[in-house]
Amino acid sequence: MRSRLSRAVLLFGKEWRELTASRAFWLLLAIIGPLVGHGFITAVETYAEASGGAGGAPGALAQGLSPLDGVLVPTFGAYDLAVTLLFPFVAIRLVSAEKSSGAWKLMLQSPASLTQMLLAKGAALLAGWSVAWIPGLLALGLWKTYGGTLYPPETLNLLAGHLLHAGLATGVAVAAAALADSAASAAIVTLGFTVGTWALEFVAAGRGGLLQKLASYTPTSALRVFEQGQLRLSTLAVTLVLTLAGFALAAVWLDPRRRTVERVVRSIAVCAVAAGLLFTSAELRPTWDVSENRRNSFPLADERALNRIRQPLHVTVYLAPEDPRLLDLNREVLSKLDRVLPGMAIDYAARSRAGLFEGPAERYGEVWYELGGRKVMSRSATEEIVLETIYRLAGIAPPSHAGELEYPGHPLAARPTGANWIFYVLWPLVVALSGWVHFRHRSRT
Amino acid sequence: MLLTVQGLSKSYGRNHVLHDAGFRIFENEVLGLIGPNGAGKTTLFECLAGLVPADSGEVTFRGQTLGATHRTQALFYLPDGIRPWEAQPVRWVLRFFESLYGRPSGEGLEFAKALQLDHLLQARIGSLSKGEAKRTLLALALLTPHPLLLLDEPFDGLDFRQTRDVMALLRTAPQHNRTLFLSIHQLNDAARVCDRLVLLSRGAVVGEGTLEELRAQAGKSEAGLEEVFLALTA
Numbered sequence: 001m002r003s004r005l006s007r008a009v010l011l012f013g014k015e016w017r018e019l020t021a022s023r024a025f026w027l028l029l030a031i032i033g034p035l036v037g038h039g040f041i042t043a044v045e046t047y048a049e050a051s052g053g054a055g056g057a058p059g060a061l062a063q064g065l066s067p068l069d070g071v072l073v074p075t076f077g078a079y080d081l082a083v084t085l086l087f088p089f090v091a092i093r094l095v096s097a098e099k100s101s102g103a104w105k106l107m108l109q110s111p112a113s114l115t116q117m118l119l120a121k122g123a124a125l126l127a128g129w130s131v132a133w134i135p136g137l138l139a140l141g142l143w144k145t146y147g148g149t150l151y152p153p154e155t156l157n158l159l160a161g162h163l164l165h166a167g168l169a170t171g172v173a174v175a176a177a178a179l180a181d182s183a184a185s186a187a188i189v190t191l192g193f194t195v196g197t198w199a200l201e202f203v204a205a206g207r208g209g210l211l212q213k214l215a216s217y218t219p220t221s222a223l224r225v226f227e228q229g230q231l232r233l234s235t236l237a238v239t240l241v242l243t244l245a246g247f248a249l250a251a252v253w254l255d256p257r258r259r260t261v262e263r264v265v266r267s268i269a270v271c272a273v274a275a276g277l278l279f280t281s282a283e284l285r286p287t288w289d290v291s292e293n294r295r296n297s298f299p300l301a302d303e304r305a306l307n308r309i310r311q312p313l314h315v316t317v318y319l320a321p322e323d324p325r326l327l328d329l330n331r332e333v334l335s336k337l338d339r340v341l342p343g344m345a346i347d348y349a350a351r352s353r354a355g356l357f358e359g360p361a362e363r364y365g366e367v368w369y370e371l372g373g374r375k376v377m378s379r380s381a382t383e384e385i386v387l388e389t390i391y392r393l394a395g396i397a398p399p400s401h402a403g404e405l406e407y408p409g410h411p412l413a414a415r416p417t418g419a420n421w422i423f424y425v426l427w428p429l430v431v432a433l434s435g436w437v438h439f440r441h442r443s444r445t
Numbered sequence: 446m447l448l449t450v451q452g453l454s455k456s457y458g459r460n461h462v463l464h465d466a467g468f469r470i471f472e473n474e475v476l477g478l479i480g481p482n483g484a485g486k487t488t489l490f491e492c493l494a495g496l497v498p499a500d501s502g503e504v505t506f507r508g509q510t511l512g513a514t515h516r517t518q519a520l521f522y523l524p525d526g527i528r529p530w531e532a533q534p535v536r537w538v539l540r541f542f543e544s545l546y547g548r549p550s551g552e553g554l555e556f557a558k559a560l561q562l563d564h565l566l567q568a569r570i571g572s573l574s575k576g577e578a579k580r581t582l583l584a585l586a587l588l589t590p591h592p593l594l595l596l597d598e599p600f601d602g603l604d605f606r607q608t609r610d611v612m613a614l615l616r617t618a619p620q621h622n623r624t625l626f627l628s629i630h631q632l633n634d635a636a637r638v639c640d641r642l643v644l645l646s647r648g649a650v651v652g653e654g655t656l657e658e659l660r661a662q663a664g665k666s667e668a669g670l671e672e673v674f675l676a677l678t679a
Binding site (some may be wrong): 010015017018021022080097098101102103105107108109110111112256258259262310442 | 454468495496497498514517521522523526527528530532533534541544545546547564569581585589645
């Protein structure tokens with residue numbers, strides 16, 4: 001009998017062969033290079049203009065320029081597109097082809113377990129996706145050769161976000177392929193899921209409550225967290241749970257040995273366990289700001305001062321979800337406070353969409369801060385003013401910011417030299433040549 | 446006794462595909478399952494293999510009850526009409542099965558040679574003719590270590606000479622402690638290759654035994670299998 005490891009290697013080899021036999025995979029590789037290249041070249045040129053190159057923007061604008069926003073996010077944006085619209089079809093094929101060809105019936109009788117087989121598929125897809133990352137990594141290399149700066153924590157965090165995004169897309173696609181009768185139906189289910197998450201984001205925008213909470217974990221929203229230089233444990237855990245739930249559902253529906261009723265019951269059980277885990281995961285508070293410019297954090301002096309507050313802070317916000325002031329308050333103040341003051345509780349008191357006209361109207365726009373039995377009201381969404389309010393409440397002297405270093409920014413007026421050739425010519429040629437050699441070799445062997 | 450099947454039933458909605466089917470399989474024999482199209486032969490095989498859950502019935506393997514989830518320890522079922530891993534060459538598929546089942550290296554090539562596939566080792570499964578694909582699948586089945594092989598229409602797509610050669614190869618398989626249970630719609634082939642036969646009609650077993658025993662059961666002492674079959678399924 002084969003050891004587990006050697007069987008895992010064998011199954012991975014089979015899945016890898018099947019993956020590379022898929023024209024959809026080669027198409028994905030061929031398209032991803034120019035997509036990444038377009039994002040990268042445009043980003044580098046725009047960054048150069050903002051940095052004051054070629055008679056562009058004044059120097060003041062160059063201050064605070066971050067490669068994360070300026071180059072990395074737009075470059076890797078291509079992968080968001082590919083994961084949403086291309087990669088699911090590659091994943092679907094890996095499952096559907098075996099189902100429709102009868103290979104799955106043979107594999108179900110083999111010594112390999114269903115879990116081993118699904119893990120092998122997942123690993124092969126991950127390996128395939130890693131190959132698709134080569135243009136993105138090339139872009140990072142090019143950026144360094146131009147003299148650009150990369151801050152490893154925020155760069156790795158962004159890559160982790162994209163990896164999780166791909167994992168989630170794989171989980172959804174594999175589950176859809178297991179549930180649907182054909183690859184075409186699975187593709188429709190997967191696209192339906194994607195469009196559904198977009199619709200959720202659209203509907204939830206400005207609504208608040210559970211819908212907004214749900215919408216904050218859609219694949220796109222989850223990716224935004226990483227793009228903003230945040231490593232949020234809840235987002236990480238929710239995405240992983242959703243991915244695993246997709247694979248678990250696939251395991252249920254890829255096993256024809258069980259009755260339909262039993263499979264439905266098991267699916268409900270998977271969904272129930274996943275829902276429990278999602279609920280728990282969503283409550284996880286730890287968040288790390290890994291951005292170089294600490295955009296998600298207060299200045300260090302303020303964080304030290306806030307850390308001295310031992311009593312829980314209670315905030316009551318009378319702003320409707322669709323009110324842009326609430327958006328600013330959440331982004332600029334409350335999300336930062338939440339990381340420094342873990343005991344903080346926020347109560348969004350204006351719940352309806354027509355918050356502007358709901359009662360008690362006289363309180364609309366107010367934000368109340370309560371600490372140790374004392375309450376103070378402020379209407380500001382500005383970081384400095386809110387912090388001052390809290391210090392006053394806590395009886396703490398505002399800290400001095402003297403000597404604190406401002407984020408200098410990394411302006412760079414560079415031209416994307418060679419990028420056109422690499423992404424628009426060399427990469428497609430390499431993929432086409434590799435594909436030709438691969439299929440020619442396969443037709444001979 | 447290798448395997449005993451009792452009271453095997455399977456319905457899809459109101460369509461009763463198998464009805465209280467029961468029969469025995471002896472060690473090292475070649476047992477044929479014959480029946481007209483739609484008799485339930487494939488469903489019977491899939492239920493036996495545990496790939497489809499039966500509504501009721503019991504399967505005993507060497508005296509021990511064998512649950513559906515443990516059938517893969519005792520038997521291997523080769524479905525009809527499948528074309529697995531179409532993009533892969535024959536050689537790779539044979540090696541994959543060799544490795545998957547821990548068979549000696551080169552055994553797949555031996556079966557390929559015996560099944561006259563040696564000139565097709567480089568060909569993709571998807572490019573094979575129906576008969577070539579069938580012989581490749583038979584080689585895969587022969588690579589499995591199970592004591593009982595269930596082969597659905599093993600001669601479908603084969604010409605007369607190939608059928609004869611495959612029959613000869615299958616005949617040698619029992620010498621390696623293999624028992625074969627073959628679903629065959631060609632009654633002449635069935636009569637030639639099988640030691641005993643199970644006759645299935647409308648999901649029910651209407652006869653079981655050697656040709657002589659079936660003749661006696663049908664009351665036609667000199668009849669061929671076709672006549673016997675017609676008599677028992679009338």
